[in-house]
Amino acid sequence: MSSESNQDASGVNHDLSPRQHDQPPSRWQDSEATFLSPNLANRGIDICTLYNSNFQDNEAYHNDKYQQSSNTLGFFNLGISENKLCNDLVAHRLCQSGMSYVEDIQLQYSSPRGHPFLRDAVARFLTTFCRAPQCLSLENVVVLNGCSAIFSALAMVLCDPGDCFLVPTPFFSGFIFGAKLCANVELMPIHLETEITDEDTLPFQLTVGKLEQALLEAKTQCKKVKGLLLPNPQNATGHVYSQESLKEFLEFAKRNDLHVVVDEVYMLSVFDDSVQFHSVLSLERLPDPQKTYVIWSISKDFGLGLGALYTPNEDVAFAVSPFSYLHSISGIVQYHLRCLLRDRDWIDRIYLPAVHSRLRTAHAYVITTLRELEVVHNFKIFFHSRSCGLYLWINLKNLLEPCTFEEELVLYRRFLDHKLILSRGQSYLLKEPGWFRLCFAENHQQLTGEKEAAGLIRAPRPLARTTLPAPGTRGGASRGAARP
Amino acid sequence: MSSESNQDASGVNHDLSPRQHDQPPSRWQDSEATFLSPNLANRGIDICTLYNSNFQDNEAYHNDKYQQSSNTLGFFNLGISENKLCNDLVAHRLCQSGMSYVEDIQLQYSSPRGHPFLRDAVARFLTTFCRAPQCLSLENVVVLNGCSAIFSALAMVLCDPGDCFLVPTPFFSGFIFGAKLCANVELMPIHLETEITDEDTLPFQLTVGKLEQALLEAKTQCKKVKGLLLPNPQNATGHVYSQESLKEFLEFAKRNDLHVVVDEVYMLSVFDDSVQFHSVLSLERLPDPQKTYVIWSISKDFGLGLGALYTPNEDVAFAVSPFSYLHSISGIVQYHLRCLLRDRDWIDRIYLPAVHSRLRTAHAYVITTLRELEVVHNFKIFFHSRSCGLYLWINLKNLLEPCTFEEELVLYRRFLDHKLILSRGQSYLLKEPGWFRLCFAENHQQLTGEKEAAGLIRAPRPLARTTLPAPGTRGGASRGAARP
Numbered sequence A, B: 001m002s003s004e005s006n007q008d009a010s011g012v013n014h015d016l017s018p019r020q021h022d023q024p025p026s027r028w029q030d031s032e033a034t035f036l037s038p039n040l041a042n043r044g045i046d047i048c049t050l051y052n053s054n055f056q057d058n059e060a061y062h063n064d065k066y067q068q069s070s071n072t073l074g075f076f077n078l079g080i081s082e083n084k085l086c087n088d089l090v091a092h093r094l095c096q097s098g099m100s101y102v103e104d105i106q107l108q109y110s111s112p113r114g115h116p117f118l119r120d121a122v123a124r125f126l127t128t129f130c131r132a133p134q135c136l137s138l139e140n141v142v143v144l145n146g147c148s149a150i151f152s153a154l155a156m157v158l159c160d161p162g163d164c165f166l167v168p169t170p171f172f173s174g175f176i177f178g179a180k181l182c183a184n185v186e187l188m189p190i191h192l193e194t195e196i197t198d199e200d201t202l203p204f205q206l207t208v209g210k211l212e213q214a215l216l217e218a219k220t221q222c223k224k225v226k227g228l229l230l231p232n233p234q235n236a237t238g239h240v241y242s243q244e245s246l247k248e249f250l251e252f253a254k255r256n257d258l259h260v261v262v263d264e265v266y267m268l269s270v271f272d273d274s275v276q277f278h279s280v281l282s283l284e285r286l287p288d289p290q291k292t293y294v295i296w297s298i299s300k301d302f303g304l305g306l307g308a309l310y311t312p313n314e315d316v317a318f319a320v321s322p323f324s325y326l327h328s329i330s331g332i333v334q335y336h337l338r339c340l341l342r343d344r345d346w347i348d349r350i351y352l353p354a355v356h357s358r359l360r361t362a363h364a365y366v367i368t369t370l371r372e373l374e375v376v377h378n379f380k381i382f383f384h385s386r387s388c389g390l391y392l393w394i395n396l397k398n399l400l401e402p403c404t405f406e407e408e409l410v411l412y413r414r415f416l417d418h419k420l421i422l423s424r425g426q427s428y429l430l431k432e433p434g435w436f437r438l439c440f441a442e443n444h445q446q447l448t449g450e451k452e453a454a455g456l457i458r459a460p461r462p463l464a465r466t467t468l469p470a471p472g473t474r475g476g477a478s479r480g481a482a483r484p
Helices: A042-063 A087-094 A116-129 A147-158 A175-182 A208-220 A243-255 A314-325 A331-342 A344-377 A405-417 A460-465 B042-055 B058-063 B087-094 B116-129 B147-158 B175-182 B208-220 B243-255 B314-325 B331-342 B344-377 B405-417 B460-465
Strands: A141-144 A164-169 A186-191 A225-231 A259-263 A292-297 A307-310 A382-384 A391-395 A435-439 B141-144 B164-169 B186-191 B225-231 B259-263 B292-297 B307-310 B382-384 B391-395 B435-439
Touching: A042 A175, A042 B147, A042 B314, A087 A331, A087 A344, A116 A141, A116 A292, A116 A307, A116 A331, A141 A147, A141 A314, A147 A175, A147 A225, A147 A259, A147 A292, A147 A307, A147 A314, A147 B042, A164 A208, A175 A186, A175 B314, A186 A208, A208 A225, A208 A243, A225 A243, A243 A259, A314 B042, A314 B175, A331 A344, A331 B331, A344 A391, A405 A435, B042 B175, B087 B331, B087 B344, B116 B141, B116 B292, B116 B307, B116 B331, B141 B147, B141 B314, B147 B175, B147 B225, B147 B259, B147 B292, B147 B307, B147 B314, B164 B208, B175 B186, B186 B208, B208 B225, B208 B243, B225 B243, B243 B259, B331 B344, B344 B391, B405 B435
Parallel strands: A164 A186, A164 A225, A225 A259, A259 A292, B164 B186, B164 B225, B225 B259, B259 B292
Antiparallel strands: A141 A307, A292 A307, A382 A391, A391 A435, B141 B307, B292 B307, B382 B391, B391 B435
């Protein structure tokens, strides 16, 4: 696991009911009582409990990975939002001349904000790919070893213990580890609905009305709301905000004196040409620049750890810098990153076209396979996909009897019995049971396989164990759920 | 700055009196009031205040470094404990064949404990260099991006907010950032004396009696003491514990049910062949293995970020693993580290002999220069050096009038006026004003220079500004202070 891993992370589900005997070994599988180690403080137990309830299968996966040559019975992990489709291109580029250059400065402690050569490359890269109206300055860039580290540091300096941030939900709940457990900052969900309410809305749609309502509810609970965490593209639904919506959200934040942390980690993962991404940095005017922070990572694109903060607010950039003490990046990697980010020819001509093309192919393959599964099982699999990001959501609530989060967990474990890891909706604080996130930016080998053991082909088994309802006997996903 | 940077970090000194006009620019130099940004929470202001009071000159240094070719009037930084003497050898080794190999796994999220290939290399390396009686297992190793990250994670899981650890003082107070500000764990100093008290003691000597006394005092103050942080070699005095002392300290911890975090970051920096280092992992029997944790980093040796935890306690290893989420190391660097650590021939024949030889040379140069300064100024410079580590301590209390921490700061700033950064004793929670830490593991260019602008040659100017007392008119360092 690393900075951006987001398989099943939340602070909500602590259900740890005993597994069956055929389940993979997990140190903490038996019950929460196992955590009552005399050596851990209560906080340590809380950390283990959160980790166990959300990342419990991560170690099992790492100890028993599927390998085409040596371990065809190992785990498939479609639960981690990681783009493995272009590792070959990055590996090839990293082996080219110039990359192995090492000088003293790479082996020495860098400036707390990161080496200027990398911050300059980040500022230039963001200027171009965010379509900033003016050149962004390296002085406003701080780099740490991942976006989770950046958000955790921001939470530390913008909030006092007990303060909270609003966040549209479902969301990448890995942020909870850094925010809640480390910084003691609460993430208050703004629940987005999968069911549409009128003709003009989409599933999971965020509106200013919902923001206003969430803020009011928080105040009713006497919460001190300090800010809004706004991922765009929305993580974990893949929704891309229109420029108009973006402005409205920023104006809402300004009206209410809230910080806005805009998480643009997935900005390069929009693989559908008909979808237009608008970075907050592309706006001619930010409503409240001193309270606006853009966080970006290249881990979803290049597979190297980097989280970058861009903010016009010098106070906050200064306050976040000392965290490099805990979240530093090796100078060698900083140099690699600089070389990659500055190689515009390679990025424009080779890398990004390949990323988008391969994402489209993998996405189409998964859609096709889901349809085939429908046919084989005579069972409709509703799904939600926005042609952006590395994953889609499938709705299997028709398989839950009753339709509860307990049954969602049972189904999750049934996949796990067949060594297929998906992410559960509950881990993303989804209010409606039955949703599973499936990451398709996976080596084609794992998705397709040459043997029946592989990838999605494993899915039918858990499905087959269930008494399937007749198609359409319970409502599926909302009307607006995108179909290919 | 990065994981192990330890220039002047403490939570004690918040004295920020205004600088003179000829002082280097610093964003926060005017007063603490500057921190009262409306955008930062109180915690953010605390973080800035700590950072400013202890790392305030770090950014100035990074923006205006001495460069032999281009900036001969830039800053010299002898305040950071960083071994720059062998960067050339590491850079050369990193450019050799095999190092530029990149495979998929290096670009993907690793196991939360780190890639097994690196943990295996760390276990084997520590088995050899710590002289472990049995082979250490990779299962007991967790790697994060620095020792500060490891200690911060340990503090989080072993302590609840408000709990405390005892730590022999002066100490590497950089730990305060992760412990106090991030984990809300107090580091309670066990003050070691520079003056010797009887024939059998040395300056800065730790004894069981002092441990008992510190524990009693903490309990009197109703503190909940959870553990003992025990750096060996002692950071920041360079003291190496005898095996007998080490056992006594561990027995003390066991009697009092305390965790012991043994920080062996400097174990390879013992450059005097007559000094024998004993790792806690060399002991045949640990008094309380379930409460013993060894942390080690190679940043002092190889200049690459890695903090490793070795502990027989599986609960704690499990609890620390999720922190990889915030403190990960790039897979590429994990691979580089593996290659370096496993190249025993290079380490044994080339690297470590060079490290020790160059440390001896630099140490001898600094000692000689200090003697020359004494002669030129007719002023005795007492110092403390243990032939271990990357620095020594000089005592300039004879220059302070009165002998207070305020005057220590004035002298520190006078060095700074001449763009020479040293570390102040107060930053290490030393009780006695006048001590300065001087890191000699610096490029020879900076220490010696070809022009009078360079390195230590700058020191006489601040000294000359002071009305020097007649030699020996006030007591210098204690009798036991080592001399070459």
